[in-house]
Amino acid sequence: MKNPGNRRDFMKLITASALAPALRDSAGSPQPGDTASNSFNARVEKWDVQEIALRSSKSYSNPFQEVRLECRFKSGSHEVGAEGFYDGDNQWKVRLMPTVEDEWTFKTSSNDSDLNGKTGSFLCTSPRPGNHGPVQVQNQYHFGYADGTPLFVLGTTLYNWIHREEALQQRTLQTLKESPFNKARFCIFPKWYPYNRVEPPLYPYVKIGENRFDFERFNPAYFRHIEQRLKDLAALGIQADLILFHPYDKWGFSKMSPAQDDAYLHYLVARLAPFRNVWWTMANEFDFIKPAKNWNHIFQEVDKSDPYGHLRGIHNGRSWYDHSKPWVTHCDIQLQGGDTYVTALGARMKYGKPVLVDEYGYEGNNMMPWGSLTGRVETSRHWGVTMAGGYASHGETYVHPGDILWWAVGGELVGESPARLRFLKQILSETPYQELQPLPDAVKRGTALGKKGELYLCHFTELGDREKFELRIEGAGAFSVDLLDLWLMKTYPLGHVSPGAHVFNLPFVPSLLRLRRSAVTGSKTQPLPSIQDLLQRWESQSG
């Protein structure tokens, strides 16, 4: 317990309030008629979802458009305004993700008298283990949970996975559970493209004909399904990076009017923002969506509607959005060729924000240049971003029977990179990675990330050939040296060296040379062993 004083207050409040809470009108009178089914939770865990469900006896030709519902939530001086939404069957809901462990009260306002002026109170309790709250920017370039726990983001890509048959979705969840990934990118709207020619089980809008939809009427079941997947992912500790628009469309969801887009954004934020693992990505390949949308407006609309300030980014095709705009929380990048380290480093310097390379190409065999990378190249590109102090997302495009590609629709992972990316995450997690800086001057013929005088990670993807690698270590005392085989995922301790300039060669790549300030005194240090020495030593170790 961080705050036992508060804890006592909670117990008192719990005793004082009914465990089965009563919704009251603003005069405090009990509820009449069919509003008996109105409900909310008496207790809700911090960063969980409180949901107030209300019924109206009135009838509307379009309840999505004709009814306005808002709710003010208060806890002490803390106040949150939330928009409600129509959930079908004459039921409206309004949700809160409480961020203060204390008693909360609320009061609704609506143009429907059945929904207006409803009040109540509830208790927000301590988060259970594993609930660290929503993820935010931490230490300028990094990510962390609301409770302060840092998050080393390791993403994967699952564009259309929630729009396929339930059995496949369950297999995907099982795969994710066993994977190293803690963020999944996927689209709110289904995708229609060579990698998914399957109609989704549900549509986001009411269907009014063959491939025709009423963009003024949402299909609540569609969004309830997404909410279930958000909960499933949260239970696995996985961030849901939700992509709001994309160009791979046959149904017209990418070509709605600006007013319809706005209604969609408000509906989505009202429903989903209270889920703590939500990230908002405005688009997949925003610049490929025609006609072009006003992305500044879309960002601002999401920003002002979301009371919790979930992370906001946008994914590019060829051209980049200006990530320096104040409503962009992190710099989301698709790379088209080039060097992942260079781009991530440049973006970090230009924008001064976390860099997230969400697309650098995929391990697989789909015959496209971007989907035919070997596991080695996939791993190497991911390391490039990591060495620049950034984060990245994996994808896998091996083509399985039935045109099942992980990156498009989920299923199983069979590639070589996930295990190596787990190793990457483990290596970085054993460091104070939010304190590490790219150190391009510390190394020649490789890349370095570290904290000068304390810790150096040096990454190499090429053998030295006739050239030597050079490393310059600042500081005093001695540094322990480990050579890590990033492909075989083995660690070889090499002893200790003194600070200064070191020239060496490598017996294998991809490799990471890790130097850590050590308690060993300088007199115990030695030069780095020669390749011959190393090879001999490892042969004897494995023999």
Place this chain on the structure above:
Amino acid sequence: MKNPGNRRDFMKLITASALAPALRDSAGSPQPGDTASNSFNARVEKWDVQEIALRSSKSYSNPFQEVRLECRFKSGSHEVGAEGFYDGDNQWKVRLMPTVEDEWTFKTSSNDSDLNGKTGSFLCTSPRPGNHGPVQVQNQYHFGYADGTPLFVLGTTLYNWIHREEALQQRTLQTLKESPFNKARFCIFPKWYPYNRVEPPLYPYVKIGENRFDFERFNPAYFRHIEQRLKDLAALGIQADLILFHPYDKWGFSKMSPAQDDAYLHYLVARLAPFRNVWWTMANEFDFIKPAKNWNHIFQEVDKSDPYGHLRGIHNGRSWYDHSKPWVTHCDIQLQGGDTYVTALGARMKYGKPVLVDEYGYEGNNMMPWGSLTGRVETSRHWGVTMAGGYASHGETYVHPGDILWWAVGGELVGESPARLRFLKQILSETPYQELQPLPDAVKRGTALGKKGELYLCHFTELGDREKFELRIEGAGAFSVDLLDLWLMKTYPLGHVSPGAHVFNLPFVPSLLRLRRSAVTGSKTQPLPSIQDLLQRWESQSG
């Protein structure tokens, strides 16, 4: 005269040596027989080409392969070894670009007794105005001539221009003369692709059938033609960025054996390295050439053969070569989408070498994404590289009658970007541009290049909308402020400001805010004018 003492020595030498020089054999005897036509120049300007021409009375089945000719050139303690080459008609040549203003002697060695042991001496005189020598790396990130003059590189692209009809080549030279460009990229081998389906007037190898060539026998006329173009470009002050290999081939020049490639490299370097405006670019889109070549070897072969250390780079398709290798002098980049500033900045930091973005897309209308940029986008991408302290190359792909595209085959420039790039070059040339650093921290919502406390160039491509631009100026005293309209190419003096944080908005883009430390005292400074003030002022100026 930089060194009058040396000058006197020269005069003495000129008097001492014959103005019509005589080639002698190693015993000093005069030349017998048909070697009377042997020749070289008695005087050669520093950084010009000395050429020793020799004839042999012997006959060979393949003179390119059977005869070895080398020459040692000496001037005081300075010594240069140069390979000779067969130039057809029983004539061999060996060339030198003398770099020391003094008397030189030489002596040949060959397995052909007619070519062996020839000696002579000549005088290297001062360079005439306009001859600054070859271009090298200067101040780590920049380029400059051998005499110390810096070169603000502004490139253009002319892949196949030397392989078309002479009249078109002459028009291209005329266009270049009036253009702002001082570097042209073009291929040694002709290109065959949708933008050039015209056979070249000459082939680099002896033709032995329909589309069949003898890769063991060069066509000297082909290379003499290239040499003429090198001289034409030198006369215009234009660097010749020679591309040694490329994938757009129908004749087999990209698929020769490694031994044939080596012979080609040696022949090329022997002939062309003595031309001072030569740069070596190993390939255009090296990673698209199949089967892949051993690029490390090719770089090293050029490096060791070229006595002058001309600049060496390599141009990528999707994947980058490792520019940190010691034989790479500058980081040559083709960008596939993304942000030119970010990539150039990251590359500068990673490699610690000059960054040259030789391909960022082309102004034109050829319907391809990379060849359909507006002049505004072309200009903006070029500025992006400039603001990162790098250099770049323009290209133009407007389709003219007869499928004449500047970028492919030359002709005329009609685009909007060249004038703006001339303005860019002029603006930078008015600064100590080799001392400027990218200053990503100095500005929010734009980019900055400058010298802290002295000079700031701040580049903006977007209007502020509801956001403001922020600028942080260090130092003391006052700074003069100019706002430059980079599209209309106008400069508006805005007065003087004090150092510190400035928030402002922009009346137009693309714009450059230029702040220069000024002699005006701080008391004369004022805040930056408002947009309304600016617009009023400019209306009155232009009215």
